[in-house]
Amino acid sequence: MYVAGIDIGTTSICIIVINSEDGRVIRTVSRVNDSAMPSLEFWERTQNADRIVELVGVLIADCHEDWINVQSIGISCQMHGVLYVNEEGRAVSPLFTWQDGRGDLHFTSGLTYAATLTDWTGYPMHTGFGLVTHFYMTQQDEIPLRAAKLCTIGDYVAMRLCGEAAPFMDRTNAASIGLYSLETGRFAKEKLSDAGMDDSFLPELATNGQLVGETVDGKTVVCAIGDNQASFLGAVPSFKGNLLVNVGTGSQVSVYTPEFIQCPLLNTRPFVDDGYLLVGASLSGGKSYEVLEQFFRAVLGAFAEGDECRLYETMNRLAEEAITISIPPLRVGTQFFGTRENPQSTGFIEGIRADNFNPQQLTAGFLHGILDELVGFTQQFPNPILSKLTRIVASGNGIRHNVAMQRLAQLKWQLPITFGKVKEEAAFGAAIHASVASGLYRNYEVALQRVQRSDTNEA
Template sequence: MPSIVIGLDIGTTSVSAIAIFDDGRPPESVTLQHNATVSGLPNGRAEQDPSKLLNSAVSALQQISAACREADIAAIGVTGQMHSTVLLNQQRRTLRNVITWQDRRSLEPCENGVSPLDELLRAVPSELMDGTGCRLSPGYMGTTLFALQRLNELPQDIHSVSFVADWVASELSGQSPVTDRSHAASSGLFDLQNDGWQPDLLTAACVMPDWLPDVRDSGERIGELTPTMADATGIRAGTPICNAIGDNQASVISSLPSGDDALLINIGTGGQIVWRLPSFERINGMDTRYLPAASRNQEGLFMLVGAGLCGGDAVAWINRTVRQWLSEFGCEVSEADVWMYLNERLTAEALETESITCEPFFGGTRVDPQRRGVFEGVGLHNFTPANIAAGILHGIAESMHAVYVSAEGRRPHPLRTISMAGNGARRNPLLVDAVSRCFGVPVTVSPCQEEAATGAAMLAGVHAGLWPDIDAARQFCIVEDA
């Protein structure tokens, strides 16, 4: 009987599960829209219903296990949207909706006219954040917890906090939530250099140390599937549950080739550009993040990340805007029809002419949340949907290249190849072409679909003993096109 390892990704819009076999057969995968986003909230709020997230995760596991009944499940790895905030009471029940990385309530002015984020940054010397690898920003757990207190929205019976992937792993195993370094650092409160929660940052953000989860190695076994969850998923009770990792790190594990001459551009809802670092370094405007070890007998590395950049949300903007304009004239057009129209008219030549240029930061950036999109080169006749879309695609590529150039001596050089991952890359070949022309090197789209779930499965498989290291696992992860 073949063995498999399952990777589970709790994403911003969907939940994905993938099963990787140890006998070389193609992986099986399932993706479900979780529809957990809460509507009707004030502008700038981004929340999700935790019960819908958990139910979708259970459904995905049930479906993937049903597709692999003849295999032994060696372990379940988990990943998910970083920076998310889950508030729990003493019984580990959620106290309110999950607050996601897209939340901007920390930018709302308080009674004194100052936003919680500005107040927090004024209280925190910049050098205090150096060891975290990032700057406190909207949507980060540390920022969100401070904002909840300043806006009088923090539940009185809070007992602990968790990241959404860690919380799902906790629900599967019946254990109190723990976390790993990749998630912990995404809070803005964890010192990667000293490998611990930063006490002065906790004080500044008014975060109680006993709220925070223990930090354990990425991908290590943290518990076993409970009988209740076994009944719900069809997976054997006692199946090892592995410590969750951030979705950014999971995508890097599955999609960034070995070596120092490559980088990864991930286009999901947002966009990131990533490359490895052998040791901890800080570069202005980029995050330094933890990268889990490639094998059980190695130490973890680090990676430089240009995060919070424009990505799939910018591509989706043109579709949504076209449909909104038409709707105001009483013409209802489907999302699929708009994509069909654009794909028919978008050509490589349209990208090369660059008749319209665009800075597609419609929702701001992590460094500058108030930044907005800009179109230039608009004439009397060229502001067409296809030209706008072409400008956006080129603008996304340019935003990635600008981050690469700004890193100067700490970037891959010579750069020989770029791997692109995420549905935004897979569904937009002209974006891949734009990136290749911007950087002047070949670009390949990752052969792994559902890259984050795949990375979580690979790491879990290494810790379960299916493979000696990540490189050995990668050869089992290619999904054949339908």
């Protein structure tokens, strides 16, 4: 019996089909998410929601005969972003992604839209959060005329797979769009109203593991969950004692807690059970490493012709060389895209000496900077959690393909580093979630014991 996980990422979309008995991967298919929409505004980041639905359909077709045996479908999606749908459940706006910057534009208060909403509601709000976008759209009178509800892209794909007209939103995604109370498990509707927003646009909240409906061929579809939670579920062998370090476009550290805890600089996010993840989320990561790659590309273009396709490979090799040499390292702050708390924050390079101003040390300095921000988040974990960490579980191509970063991570956290059984952690986690929600396993602990066994092989 098979279950499937669909991961709708910012840059790619993936479907994984697994055997629910042992977690063996039957098929993995993926495609570039080419749904990005052009814009004349430098701050705007939108994607075509119906193009994403189309890509999901193409990937399902790519699964061929294996799809026949799929019983249940889980969905993981990029968090924070939203789109508007009409009463028939069809998109009437693009997907405003988590990278959208309209929340950093200035409101009449003199503050940004995000800061104004934070000031008015008392909830920490950042640009890219769905309800910051909704606040901007409300104030600018830009909500589409036929809009009835807002939802995440995962909710939208689930609706379209089942032919439903109204979205359901899991609490993992509800918390990500803002103005959601972790204590009550509800949106703070009175805060929305106080800020001049119509709370009727909010979707109905789903219970943990709620089924959205069935596809035309009888497969149950589980309400979409956030990609951070799905990645944790798909990467770790157990909830406790594992620090998930993800380095992708951005980067983050996540740790499980069964109880509600709040810590400075950390996000407390609802998990798929009744517990929570403590998350330190950085806007840096692969994007900052890309800044360095673009710098080297520009140097090559200015002075010589180089093999541009091998730049990352060369950078990784240079960094490995640098970390074995006893030279005072460059100190690089990689906040080139700001931080959640301070969007205007900038990066820096300091400690430059005659013996360390070279490509090797510069590359290593970038890796140090990316990881140092994550280490800073980890230091905010309560000691009872921090003292019980036994390993790093690494995920994301930014660290999976970078041996130098892996070595530095082990040194900085003083913990052994492992990788999840499956590279597509979020899609795998969505499939595990579907196996529990559909009743194939009675809880997540039992599911992980079966599907994360080391004697099963990745496809």
